[in-house]
Every structure is written in C-alpha cells, then in structure tokens.
Amino acid sequence: MSAAKEFLKGLWKENPVLVLMLGMCPTLAVSSSAKNALGMGVATTFVLLGSNVVISLVRKGIPAKVRIPCYIVIIAVFVTIVEMLMAAYAPPELNATLGIFIPLIVVNCIVLGRAEAFASKNSPWLSFLDGLGMGVGFTLALMALGAVREFLGAGTIFELQLFPKWEPFLLMKFAPGAFFVLGFFLAGMNMLRIRRARLEGRTYTPPELNCSQCNLCDLGKR
Amino acid sequence: MKDIIRLCFSLGAVCFCGAAALVYVNAKTLVPRQQAQQATLTKSLSLVLPAETSDTKTLAVAAEDGLSFFLASDAAGRPLAVAGQGSTRTGFGGEVVVLVGLERDGRIRGVMVTKHSETPGLGTKATDRKQLKSLWAVLAGKDEEVAFPPNDYLDAYSGRPAGEFVLGGGSSEQRIDGVSGATISSKAVLAAVNRVCDAYNKNRDAIWAAQ
Numbered sequence: 001m002s003a004a005k006e007f008l009k010g011l012w013k014e015n016p017v018l019v020l021m022l023g024m025c026p027t028l029a030v031s032s033s034a035k036n037a038l039g040m041g042v043a044t045t046f047v048l049l050g051s052n053v054v055i056s057l058v059r060k061g062i063p064a065k066v067r068i069p070c071y072i073v074i075i076a077v078f079v080t081i082v083e084m085l086m087a088a089y090a091p092p093e094l095n096a097t098l099g100i101f102i103p104l105i106v107v108n109c110i111v112l113g114r115a116e117a118f119a120s121k122n123s124p125w126l127s128f129l130d131g132l133g134m135g136v137g138f139t140l141a142l143m144a145l146g147a148v149r150e151f152l153g154a155g156t157i158f159e160l161q162l163f164p165k166w167e168p169f170l171l172m173k174f175a176p177g178a179f180f181v182l183g184f185f186l187a188g189m190n191m192l193r194i195r196r197a198r199l200e201g202r203t204y205t206p207p208e209l210n211c212s213q214c215n216l217c218d219l220g221k222r
Numbered sequence: 223m224k225d226i227i228r229l230c231f232s233l234g235a236v237c238f239c240g241a242a243a244l245v246y247v248n249a250k251t252l253v254p255r256q257q258a259q260q261a262t263l264t265k266s267l268s269l270v271l272p273a274e275t276s277d278t279k280t281l282a283v284a285a286e287d288g289l290s291f292f293l294a295s296d297a298a299g300r301p302l303a304v305a306g307q308g309s310t311r312t313g314f315g316g317e318v319v320v321l322v323g324l325e326r327d328g329r330i331r332g333v334m335v336t337k338h339s340e341t342p343g344l345g346t347k348a349t350d351r352k353q354l355k356s357l358w359a360v361l362a363g364k365d366e367e368v369a370f371p372p373n374d375y376l377d378a379y380s381g382r383p384a385g386e387f388v389l390g391g392g393s394s395e396q397r398i399d400g401v402s403g404a405t406i407s408s409k410a411v412l413a414a415v416n417r418v419c420d421a422y423n424k425n426r427d428a429i430w431a432a433q
Binding site: 032033036058061062063065066069070073074076077080081084085087088089092095100153154156157159160161162164173 | 228247352356
C-alpha cells in the first residue's frame with residue numbers, strides 16, 4: 001500500500017534525523033531533555049503537515065526558478081500562524097515550554113527539505129502522509145536522544161527524578177554530548193542493518209551520501 | 223524579460239497571500255492573546271503578593287518602558303504590598319522580565335522571572351522555579367503541586383532590603399552569588415531586580431500613597 005509506505009518510511013528507513021541527517025541544528029540544541037524534545041517534535045510535525053499540504057496544493061503554480069523563496073515564505077507564514085494561535089489558545093504551561101522553539105522551526109532543514117524533495121512533486125494526500133511520517137520520526141528520534149541525554153546529564157526522565165543523589169555527566173547537557181549520543185545511535189542502527197542483511201543472505205552497503213539525493217541546490221546535478 | 227516578470231509576479235503573489243493570511247490571523251487572535259497575557263500577569267502577581275490581597279491596581283507612578291508597579295490592597299482597601307515588574311535586554315537570549323514583591327518596609331517578598339529566552343537547562347537555572355519531582359513519588363500518588371517552587375538563586379533576594387545588588391561582591395546586604403555556568407542569565411536577573419528596586423526607592427512615597 002503506497003499510502004502507508006509514505007508514512008512509515010519517515011519512522012525508520014528514511015528517518016530525517018538518523019538517516020537523512022536533516023535538521024541537525026534543532027536536534028542537537030533541543031534534545032537536552034525528553035520533554036523539550038517532545039514539545040519541539042510536536043510543533044515541528046504540525047508545521048510540516050501544514051507546509052507540505054499547502055506547498056503540494058500550489059506546486060503547479062510556482063515556477064521552478066523561484067520555488068525555494070516561495071517555499072520559505074509559505075513555511076515562515078505557517079510558523080508565525082502557529083505561534084500566534086499558540087499564544088492565543090494554548091494553556092500557559094505549554095506556551096512557556098514550547099514558546100522559544102516555535103520560531104526555530106523556520107530554519108529546520110527538514111521542513112524545507114521535504115517541501116523540495118516530496119511535496120513539490122506529489123499529491124496533497126501523499127504529502128500529508130510524508131509530513132506526518134517525517135514529523136513522527138523526528139519526534140521519536142529526538143525523544144530517544146533527549147531521554148539518554150537527560151538521564152545521563154541530570155538523572156531525570158521527563159523532569160522526574162529517579163535517584164535522590166546523581167552525579168551529572170555534564171558533557172551531556174551540551175552539543176558535544178549530543179554528537180556523542182547521536183554517534184552511538186547511528187552505530188547501533190548500522191549494526192542492526194548489517195545483522196538483518198546477513199540474515200537475509202546479502203551484505204549491507206551503507207547508502208551513498210551523494211548530493212543527488214538532496215535536490216536543494218544544483219550541486220548534485222553537475 | 224517576460225520570464226523575469228513572471229517570476230517576480232509569482233513570488234509577489236505568494237508573499238501577498240502569506241501577508242494576507244498573517245493579517246487575518248493576527249487580527250483574529252489579538253484579543254485572545256491579550257487576555258492570555260493578562261491572565262498570566264494576574265497569576266504571577268498572586269504568587270509574589272500576600273494571600274490576603276483582594277485587589278491589585280496597576281500604578282501610573284514610576285511607569286516607563288519596561289517598568290511598572292502594582293499596588294495590592296486587602297478587602298478593606300488598605301495597601302498591603304507592592305509588586306514591581308522590570309525588564310532588561312541583557313539576558314543571554316534577550317529580554318528578561320522579573321516581578322519583585324515588596325513589603326512596606328522595603329524588604330523583598332520574593333522574586334520571579336516572568337519572561338525570558340535563556341538556554342533551557344543552563345541559563346534557566348537562574349530564572350526558572352521548577353519543582354523537582356521524584357518519579358517514585360509520582361507513581362505512588364504522593365506528589366503535590368507546589369505553587370512557588372524554590373530556586374536557590376532567586377530565593378537569595380527574599381528578605382533583603384530593596385537596594386543595589388552586586389554579583390559576588392559588595393557588602394553582605396548587597397551580595398548575591400550567581401549561578402555557576404549561568405553568569406549572563408544571573409547578571410540579567412540582577413540588573414532587572416536592581417532596576418525595580420532603584421525605581422521603588424526613588425518613588426516609595428508616591429507608590430504607597432497612590433489610591
């Protein structure tokens with residue numbers, strides 16, 4: 001079923017953070033705790049859904065040469081609308097936690113990347129599913145990173161203390177710690193892939209990270 | 223040439239529609255946003271002012287950009303305490319707004335930060351009042367919501383006379399120890415509190431006499 005595939009690919013096979021390596025900036029900055037990760041993930045998913053659908057709806061009307069500025073305008077408008085709606089209707093608790101992350105979504109490469117690579121070439125329904133899958137995959141990856149970093153860095157999970165006395169591993173609170181944990185995650189995923197390939201009787205070759213996959217600029221075409 | 227006109231027109235059309243959508247949403251959410259802001263202000267005031275407060279009035283005295291005072295009175299109309307809201311732009315992430323509760327004798331009741339963009343987990347050690355709950359207590363159903371959770375840095379101001387605070391120096395009454403690893407955030411909070419205290423001391427009589 002093609003529709004389910006578009007959703008599921010964002011969760012594992014083409015996870016935006018762990019496979020496509022998009023959105024590294026918010027990943028490293030926001031994954032310092034599981035709660036922040038969840039908040040950022042949900043907000044990003046929302047924007048992804050909206051921008052993917054809108055860009056897919058107008059994709060035939062935008063000339064190719066100005067498509068990137070147009071997408072950025074649409075994404076920025078969407079993020080601002082989400083920001084205003086949250087300030088007006090969201091409970092103050094939620095606003096206090098998520099408030100600073102919302103403007104950061106505009107510069108999240110995942111949103112622009114999916115708009116360019118998928119939404120500009122597919123129907124609104126498939127774009128919606130792609131955005132949903134990518135958003136949920138982003139949220140899950142971020143939460144996994146966040147849980148590890150929060151546990152090692154502060155001894156808490158979702159800001160609930162597990163042990164009364166905990167020596168914090170301070171490195172985990174900063175970006176280098178995030179890189180370390182990310183590296184371990186990627187190593188783990190590769191290990192799983194190699195093992196599965198061996199069970200299926202083939203050897204695992206890591207994907208070619210050549211520019212032609214990306215589409216955001218002309219580098220891959222030369 | 224025709225190509226360029228077409229490109230400009232398309233981009234212009236997208237920008238125009240985007241702007242129109244923003245104008246619409248802005249107008250529709252203006253009132254709810256102001257109401258939400260007012261509600262948070264009321265809640266913050268109730269945390270730094272005494273429990274017997276039945277009416278809080280925004281004062282015109284000493285009001286300037288980023289500085290305002292509120293007078294709390296009890297049911298009989300007697301003034302109980304004052305709250306001062308001050309802001310600085312020297313926080314790590316920009317604006318930091320503090321709310322300082324003040325007694326009649328000029329002693330600080332409590333300090334809380336109502337607006338900031340400090341780094342979560344680092345700068346927020348100097349700004350957030352977070353209740354550290356234990357997972358086991360939550361699972362056992364024994365967690366209670368504390369209205370005014372402690373913060374070592376902010377609590378250091380409580381009970382001090384409203385004066386010119388200094389980070390890590392000065393006389394024993396002026397000295398406040400900053401949060402290690404969050405110096406800029408600590409300094410910003412200090413500057414905002416100093417601003418409020420300075421304005422309070424300059425206009426003390428006018429503030430308490432306001433009706």
